[in-house]
Amino acid sequence: MYVIAIGWLYVTLLMAATEENLTAGVLTFVFYGLAPLALLLWLFGTPQRRRKRLAREMVDDVVGQDDGADARRDQ
Template sequence: MLSVILSPWAARAVGDERVHEGRYNHTMYIIAIAWLYVALMAAISDTTVVGGVLTFVFLGLLPMSLFLWLFGTPARRRKLREKDDGIDAGTDQNASDRNQ
């Protein structure tokens, strides 16, 4: 319960080792939402509709998709590693069952 209330750094400071078990960092989403808000405000203040849409796409959506993809890579790798470890553990157990 304490790790849910506290930030990941504070939870790690009090000794909770299970802070990032396959989950994305929530700070990453706060940054993305804030940037999309700024890009939306810039797009709304543009003088034409086409200019507003292009502003939102090129200053909001494209940079955020790149940001989320790059900063989400560690979590995706961690999930893939956990999946591979589960498959390896299952095949090792099946092999030991066949040997008996």
């Protein structure tokens, strides 16, 4: 997946280099390269973020449970 992203950035960088002025080159790189790629990587990363969040919640639930093994102040 990252190979495709690097290739896409390379192509858009070359497209930006052929623009007539600096502003057009920067805008080409940002709007054809960075913005769509950031959106694509964010969308494809959503399932992994969801799995990590659920795993973290499961660990928090297990850690937060009282097993009755530790003594309290009044015992």
